[in-house]
Structures are given as C-alpha cells and as structure tokens.
Amino acid sequence: MPLLADEFFLLAHHDVTGRPRLHSRAIGLGLASAVLAELFTAEAIAIHAGQAWVRDPAAPADALGRAALRLMLDEPEHTAVRTWLTVLAERAERHVARRLAAAGVVRPEQVRRWTRTRVVYVPVDMNTAAWPWARLSLRLRRLQHLDESDLFLAGLAAETGLDTYLLDGAEPGVDQHLAGLLATLRTPLRDLLRQTGAAVGNAVLSGRA
Template structure:
C-alpha cells in the first residue's frame, strides 16, 4: 500500500474523482503523504528542526525517489517542515494522480465549462478499489478496533486535513475521541509531520479569509 495513493483516494470521490477537500488542504495533504511514505520506509525522519535524512538509498518507487532527491539536494540548508510542505504541495496531488494513472488505477477526464476545458479529473477505473481506504478506515474506527501503522498514518492525514468529519459522519463523540487517541500514538516523526500539516493548512485558510 502506498500511503500517498490511499490518501489521494480518501480525498476524492470514488465514483466521480471530484475532490472532497478544498484545494489547499488537498495539496498540502498530498505533500505530507509523500513525506510520510519516506518516513514509513525509514528514509527520513521529521522533527521541529526539519526533515532529517536517514537513508540515501534510492527507493524503488520513482516518485519517492524524486522526493528524496529534492531533500538530499537541499540538505545543507535545513529548511523547515512547513517550507517543505509548501514546496511539495505545488505538485504532489498531480504527481500522485500520475502514479495512479501509470498503474492503471485512474483515467484522465477533462472538465469542461461553456465548451472550454477548465481542468482535469482523475476518475477511478475500479470503484471498489477507490472506495477501499475510506470503507476500511471508517469501519475500523467506528468499531474502535486497533489500527495497523498504515491505517493509523492514513487516519492521521485525515485528521490533519479535516477529512475526519466526513469520514465519520454521524459518529458518536466517543468515536472521534478514539480516533484522536489512536493518532496521538503514532511514531513521533509522523505526529510531528501531521502537526505541521495541520498548521500549514490552517495558515493558508486564514490568509485566504483575510484577502
């Protein structure tokens, strides 16, 4: 399971491919998911000083390799976690979508308005596969079942980007408490990444409101 792919699925409608998040939250969330993949593979760690490289061996996945290359090239500059999230957010959603496209999981569909193309949607090829992360995660949390690391990391990204309200629609307060208590037990580099993800999205929303 690629965490970025499953977050992308979680953040888009499993039939239409339309985003479930506003653009900034989606983009920052996808950037965080790519960094989270490198945390999971033990290539990097994240703390309040920045993103720390622990393993320079290139990952097999080409997109993870690309992200790691960016980090290695800028290692001496010690950019903040927020800076990296902002940087990767510019292309992360498209890069993950293209990885899914290469794997045959989505197809590109143009969005048209008044006869003109205004964007692209990446529509799932297999609705069941697209719905899997949402269905599995929602059921596990609603049943208050322990989450494996990958599910827990995905749940953390849902909380950081504001998706948990939709994921657990109509759930009792105790279920949200369970989710947050589980996410709090993630590996420290991941909890740190999620904290910065939430902050970067919040700052972007505030900036937009004050324009």
C-alpha cells in the same frame, strides 16, 4: 501494499466522479505529508522537532519518493518540515494522480466548465477507490485498533478536514477513540501531522484553501 499518498488521494476525491472533496491546496499539503511519511517509514528521511533531513538516499522509494529525496539533497540548508510540505504540495497531486493512472486505478478525463477545462482523474473501479474510506470508517466506528499506516492516514484526514466526511454519523466516542490511537503514533509521525495541520490552517486563513 498501497502507498499512503495513493490512499490519501483516493480518500480526498469522490469514488465515482473523481471530483475533489477538499480545495486543491489542502489536498496538495496532505499528499506532501503522505510522501514524507512514506519516506520516513522507509527510513529514507528523519523527522524531529519540525525538521526533516535525508537519512539514507539509497533507501527504497518509488519515482515520486526519489524525486522528493533529490530535492531535499539539493537544498540541505532547508530542513523545516513546513518548507518541504509547501514545496512538495506544488506538484504532489499531479504526480500521485499519474502514479495511480499508471497503475490503472484512475483515468484522466477533461471536464469543461464555462470557459475553463481541467483534468479530473475518474476511478476505474468504485470499490477500489472507496476502499480507503470504507476500511478506515468501519474500523474507527467499531473502535478497533489501526496499524501505523492506517492510523497516519486517519490522522491526515483529521488534519486536512476530511474527518467530517470519514466519520459522518458516527456514534459519540469515535473522535476520542481516534485521538487516543493517535497518541500512540511514533513521535516523528505525530510531529508531521501537527505540521501538516498548521500548514492547512495557514492556507485557510490566507484564503488559499
């Protein structure tokens, strides 16, 4: 099963060129949120009232999740979700891109613009890269039920500003359908989404996104 952070990465980048659809800060915060959601779902961490802490350091997690757990264990005095979103956002995009590259989903390419060179992770297969968008967009437009993973991903798209892309041209009522579904999400995950939206909003106000 694809990991949340992998799917958000694909959602936040063009399915052909690999170019970002959001500012890197918003992408980083979205990916950090997805990593925390992965850990919560695995029962590795607990989330309550804007705080997050390690619940089971031995819970199943991939290398990125284990690295996040080690950071949280090393600094137990920091429990604010916003703190961990900020910390994890600094490295999340790079690490998730590498995870996808190792899985053969994207490949790194150097792109030069003026005097600067940067790495863009280009999808190996357009259909694979477009699947998170196609799946969520179709189910939401059909007013269908979403499982918890897809519902969190759709909520994350809304909190980071990707919903306008996801629901472009949708019939009236789809926004309300999504809002109704999000109300059924487990409280800790709703809390995580709210904290993510606030962090993205602050980044925008401060000119960082």
